[in-house]
Amino acid sequence: MPNRTRGxxxxxxxxxxxxxxDLDVFVPFGGxxxxxxxxxxxxxxxxxxxxxxxxxxxxxxFNCRATDHGRGxxxxxxxxxxxxxxxxxxxxxYLVPIDAVAEHEGRLRLESTRNNQRRRVxxxxxxxxxxxKTEDLAMLKR
Numbered sequence: 001m002p003n004r005t006r007g008x009x010x011x012x013x014x015x016x017x018x019x020x021x022d023l024d025v026f027v028p029f030g031g032x033x034x035x036x037x038x039x040x041x042x043x044x045x046x047x048x049x050x051x052x053x054x055x056x057x058x059x060x061x062f063n064c065r066a067t068d069h070g071r072g073x074x075x076x077x078x079x080x081x082x083x084x085x086x087x088x089x090x091x092x093x094y095l096v097p098i099d100a101v102a103e104h105e106g107r108l109r110l111e112s113t114r115n116n117q118r119r120r121v122x123x124x125x126x127x128x129x130x131x132x133k134t135e136d137l138a139m140l141k142r
Contacts, residue, residue, distance in 0.1 A: 010052040011036050014084030017093040017129050018048075034066055034079035041137035049080040051106070053087045053094075058111040060087050060124055065104055075103045081140055085127075094127040097140055 015037060018025045024040040035047035053060040062085050065073040076083075076098050083106060085094040096106060100122065108124035125131070 007050070007052065009088070010084070010086035011050040013086040013091070014048065014050045014093055018084070021129070023134065034074075034076060035081075037084065039082075039137065041134050041140075044138040044141045046081040046137060046140060047079070048082045048084045048095075049076055049098075050084045050086065053085050053106070053108070055087075055089055055110070058109060060085070060108050060110055062106040063104075064098075064101055064106050073104070077103060082137075087124075093129045094124060095129055095132050095137070096127045100127075 015025055015027070018037070018039055026038040026040070028035065028038065033047075034049065036050040037048040039046045039048055049066075051062040051064075053062040055061075062083065064076065064083070066076060066079075080098055083094075083096040083098065083101070085096055085106065085108075086092075087094065094108065096108070101107065108122050108127060110124050
C-alpha cells in the first residue's frame with residue numbers, strides 16, 4: 001500500500017475511533033501542520049499525529065519521525081501531543097503520548113516477553129483507545 005494511502009487509512013481510522021467515543025475532533029486545513037487531528041478533551045486541545053503500525057516479532061512498530069524533505073527526519077516532540085496509531089491487522093487504534101516512545105520508533109508489545117520482563121516494556125493494551133478516559137487525555141497537557 002502506498003504511503004499516502006496508508007496515511008489516509010490511519011487518519012480515517014483514528015478519526016472514526018475518536019468520534020465514535022463522542023470526542024470533538026478538528027481537522028487542520030492545508031496539511032502543513034505537524035499533526036493530523038486536534039481533539040477537544042474536556043476543554044483541552046490535543047494535537048494528534050496519526051501513524052500506521054506494522055507487526056514485528058510480537059510487537060507493533062510505527063515511525064515516530066516526520067520527514068521534512070528539506071531538513072530530513074524531524075521529531076514530533078513539542079509539535080504534537082499524541083500518536084494516534086492504527087494497527088491494520090487487528091483494525092485497532094491506540095493513543096500513545098509522544099513522550100511514551102522513543103523519538104525514532106514506537107514499539108508496543110502485543111505479546112508477553114518470553115522471559116516475562118516487564119521493566120521498560122510498553123504493552124499495546126495499555127494504550128488501547130478504550131483504556132483512555134477524556135479526563136486522562138486532558139491531563140496530558142497539564
